[in-house]
Amino acid sequence: MKILCAIKRVVDANVNVVVKNDGSGIDLNNVKMSVNPFCEIGVEQAIQLKEAGIADEIVAVCVGSAKTQEQVRVCLALGADRGIIVDAPDDLEPLTIAKVLKAVYTKEQPQLVIFGKQSIDGDNSQTGQVFAALTDLPQATFASDLSISDNLATVVREVDGGLQTLQVPLPMVLTTDLRLNVPRFASLKNIMMSKRKQIDVLSAEELGVVLERRTETLRVDRPPARSAGIVVKSIDELVSKLRDEAKVLP
């Protein structure tokens, strides 16, 4: 079984992002970039399926600029077998990214396509589902547990009310939630070995996809600021402030 893992290059989760003063967006100068944490969980899941003898090839694919080489390499060092980069601007919309990935899917014919449930920059939570619709595949989103046997995936999903278990026939689309697994660190040996793994760079043109845009981001502002309030000394003082000043207690 072949697994395709879609990955995104994003600002690292530990960076304090700064909105530019002119409202034109987030300041990305000299900011640490990483594999989107949810995508990394997806790659880890694929590796575990390979270790369990269920998968035999893992392809990591990224739609983005040449800079995404770094993140695709990380996935290869973790255990993906090869990489694909579809050369494109870094800020494409989910619909266009999914169209590009559909073309890659048609070429590669994987049985399982794994996405992160959201990327921590745009926070859209769309690409996996859009891709599933375009390829007419069933989906299991927000997965916190996965087992596969006889071409059937059993997936536990994190939903607002608790957990939901679905059984989905392959080929299918999975999107990962935080508790699916804890990604490993790449060993030095694997980092060295990954340098020999192949990354193919494709163009959207050769895949027959037009990189269009349907929305315009007019500006990005800082959220209304919240300033620190006061420090109280005791529960006594806290309760009386909540009653008499904030009026949120009876």
Place this chain on the structure above:
Amino acid sequence: MSTLVIADHDNSELKPVTRNTLKAASEIGDEIDVLIAGCECSSVVQSIVNLGVARTVHVADAPYFEHAIAENVTAIVVQLAPAYQHILTAHTTTGKNFLPRVAALLDVQMISDIVEVLDATTFKRPVYAGNGIATVKSNDTTVVLSVRGTAFDPIVPGTLATATNTLDSATFPDPSPTTHIKDELAQSERPELNNAKVVVSGGRALGSSESFAFLEELADSLGAAVGASRAAVDAGYVPNDMQVGQTGKIVAPELYIAVGISGAIQHLAGMKDSKVIVAINNDPDAPIFQLADYGLVADLFEVIPEFIRQIKEGS
């Protein structure tokens, strides 16, 4: 210009967040229809009729809508879509599951998690865990939106007579190949996290599920919902549906009490629009104090019993 709102429900009750979604829809235009896709969901239909804000409620009632499987719900929405310029649902795990599929089949770029309607095609939405608020304009002919419930008041009931349009099951789509196995849903007497007036949340510092019972007592004395940080959920102290944050639930209660939570940006993303924030933490430098209205630097195990006692005494 007419709008379709897909209701969020559990087949017996309309989820309150639907009213917030309807409010967002009303800021776009007056002509609002609702779709209820479910199974034996007549009480949900009645709730929409009673609300008196929709022209028509479309009812797709069939066994395979029972668990809101994304492929099934998508197909029925896509059938109705040509009559609408706007299609909205709540940014819940149900909405996030099917709405992007709808947008894909309509060849539309959906706009997720809107917090403000500026005009019929321009919206505000948070990005980067709420560190930025983007103003986004859609150039698609159909505008597909998911709505952050806490950013809109619930719609005020109206007097509109709502027609019921029962969809013909012969037109229903072929069912998804997916089989629903089971739901394990939290049963709780407490208010729902999403729309509670008071939320008490605990973090890693609680150390065990037994200690969380302690916070539950505080919550119950306040009539509050209980939330948690990711660290507390990952450690298994509480189930996943309690996680507040960028990748969990978004809450904006009148009062949010964070106990033993450091205030990581991903947690703040889920609660910083609360009206009053209280933080109890033994580290005076914990980031949560930078946005708390009232901070108490203390060991939670020492002060929570006293907090419970004073609340119980006062009420």
